[in-house]
Amino acid sequence: xxTLKESGPVLVKPTETLTxxxxxxxxxxxxxxxxxxxxxxxxxxxxxxxxxxxxNDEKSYSTSLKSRLTISKDTSKSQVVLTMTNMDPVDTATYxxxxxxxxxxxxxxxxxxxxxxxxxxxxx
Amino acid sequence: xxxxxxxxxxxxASVGDRVTITCQAxxxxxxxLNWYQQKPGKAPKLLIYDASNLETGVPSRFSGSGxxxxxxxxxxxxxxxxxxxxxxxxxxxxxxxxxGGTKVEIK
Numbered sequence: 001x002x003t004l005k006e007s008g009p010v011l012v013k014p015t016e017t018l019t020x021x022x023x024x025x026x027x028x029x030x031x032x033x034x035x036x037x038x039x040x041x042x043x044x045x046x047x048x049x050x051x052x053x054x055x056n057d058e059k060s061y062s063t064s065l066k067s068r069l070t071i072s073k074d075t076s077k078s079q080v081v082l083t084m085t086n087m088d089p090v091d092t093a094t095y096x097x098x099x100x101x102x103x104x105x106x107x108x109x110x111x112x113x114x115x116x117x118x119x120x121x122x123x124x
Numbered sequence: 125x126x127x128x129x130x131x132x133x134x135x136x137a138s139v140g141d142r143v144t145i146t147c148q149a150x151x152x153x154x155x156x157l158n159w160y161q162q163k164p165g166k167a168p169k170l171l172i173y174d175a176s177n178l179e180t181g182v183p184s185r186f187s188g189s190g191x192x193x194x195x196x197x198x199x200x201x202x203x204x205x206x207x208x209x210x211x212x213x214x215x216x217x218x219x220x221x222x223x224g225g226t227k228v229e230i231k
Contacts, residue, residue, distance in 0.1 A: 037220070047160075047168065047211055049220040060218035063125050096167055103173045108156035109215040112179070114167035 002026035004036070004097050004115035011121050012087050018120060022080040022097030029075040030055050033102035036080040037111055038071065040093040048093075052100050052109075053080060089122045126150050126216050130223030136231045143199040145226045147190075147212035155191045156215055162225075163208045171210075172197070204230060 008020035022036055029036070035054035041047050051061045051071040061069050070083045080097060095118050098111035127150040137143050147157065155175040160168040170179050172188040175195055185200045199206055207230055212223040 039222075046225045047162075047213075047222040049213075049222060052220070058218075063219065098167075103158075103177075104156060107154070107215075108158070108174055109220065110158035110170055110173045110213065111160075111168070112170050114169070117167055 002099060002113045004099060004113060006095060006097050006115045006118040008095070008118055008120065010119065011123065013124050014088055014122060016087050018082075018084045018087050018091070020082045020084075020095055020097075020118065020120075022082070022115060024078045024080070024097075024099070027099065028055075029073050029078060029080065032056075033106070035100045036073070037098050037100040038080075038082045039096045039098060039111070040091075041096070041117075042090075042093040045093075050084075050095075051082060054100075087122045092120065092122045094119045125219055126153060126214055126221055128212055128214055128221050128223040130212055130226055132226060133224060134227040134229065136229045137202050138231045139202055139204060141202045141231075143202050143206075143228060145197040145210055145212075145228075147195045147197070147223050149193045149195075149214055152192050153214045153216060157188075157190065157195050158213045158215075159186075159188055159197050160211045160213065161206075161208045162211065168211065199228075202228070202230070 037052035038050040053071045068085045073080045098114040101112045129148045157175045159172040162168040209225045209227045
């Protein structure tokens with residue numbers, strides 16, 4: 001059974017750096033044609049993709065947040081870490097990690113298994 | 125980046141009704157379009173990938189169609205358990221974008 005679980009602080013202060021960890025089980029971060037994405041959802045708003053990382057260590061970031069994000073993985077620990085610098089109250093959201101899977105021979109990717117999400121509040 | 129425009133943003137329908145949601149891409153994305161269902165307080169669930177392929181275990185009353193820039197998601201007979209927000213999502217050039225979501229309620 002494939003599962004993902006997010007962990008990290010519930011509350012961060014403005015200007016601080018957020019570090020979130022996604023621990024996966026049921027698949028390996030070295031498996032080809034799959035990886036892990038981070039997606040967030042502010043209260044009452046739509047989903048927003050943040051970043052993803054694949055088994056070959058290929059990474060990609062949201063254009064609007066690229067300067068603030070870093071994604072990395074530790075295959076031996078089955079963990080993917082996302083850091084977001086200079087946090088602001090508008091970054092208050094539920095943060096999800098999800099397995100990203102290849103479809104259409106690499107022309108399409110979707111998230112087939114999601115973690116339960118972790119809620120992060122940015123406030124002084 | 126490719127923008128995804130979903131409509132309507134919300135709808136209300138009766139049990140048994142046919143429900144249709146549309147998603148328009150800002151440029152041609154072939155059939156590289158996925159649909160998700162998100163129930164209140166829960167994580168999203170992948171329903172359809174590659175515009176029209178049903179994920180394993182998803183009821184056949186859900187379907188998707190389209191290619192290029194215009195896509196449609198349909199619930200053939202709305203059930204009470206289908207109350208949720210539905211999102212489209214595209215992948216292009218290593219980046220993903222979601223539509224703004226469509227909240228489906230029971231009338």
